[in-house]
Amino acid sequence: FCFMLGAVVSATDPVAVVALLRELGASKRLSTLIEGESLLNDGTAIVLFLLFFDFAKGIDKTSGEIVVFFIQVPLVGPCIGLAFALMTLWWLGKVYSDALVDISLTVVDCYLVFFISEEIAGSSGVLGVVTLGAYLSAVGKPYFQVNKEVEETLHHFWGMMTYGANTVIFILSGVIIMTLLLGEGYDHWKMSDVGWNILLYIFLNLVRGLIVLILYPILSRLGYGLDWQNAVIVVYGGLRGAVGLGLALIVHEEMHFSPHERTLFLFHVGGI
16 A cells, blocks of 8 residues: 555656746756656556555455566557557658648547557556657657648647646646545544645655755766756656546545545645
């Protein structure tokens, strides 16, 4: 159960931090680093959550089943995402400067990759969609840059979709969590739990800072590079958000756990 909580609170959400960085005129490199970490972090957190969720419910897995799990869930989804990315680029090569077709293709791709990965392949739909987006962004730029208007339209569309989806998730999660905590779950948490929640938040940031410090010699020399000022912001930017809230709601709806366990899980994740 504790490992499951750890997997959930490890999922970061960079939306608020990236929005603030853009307002302050921070470098695009820093925003990309924080967003990129979140993309891989969320997918990894969901995979670990699924494994520990089964363990917490008392479902035993042999070592062979765990090996198959770590092959199937983290790897099959990205392969599906890569296959769809290649098909999308082939299709885009047959279309010339049509914003409607480009937007429709990317939207359909995301839903198909997620559905096939999750429901048919039993893999991670999140990692599949991340792979799809990363490949299209890295390799597909020439296809979208043929017409500057098409590129800008696509960028604005997905910016609007991202903003809308995050807003809806935060509003729904906030309303549901507060309704549950102040309603049926009110008798299952105490004011002392607020103090434990604050300590948990401090501990998470200290651990994040320690990890960044340990990896700093590598991070400063690879990829975009990372100086100590940006490293401080990366540590601060490890806020939790929509993914953690969604996973906490899944745990709360699982009747295998006691009402006290479900309420405290939701309380601590929501507080973080």
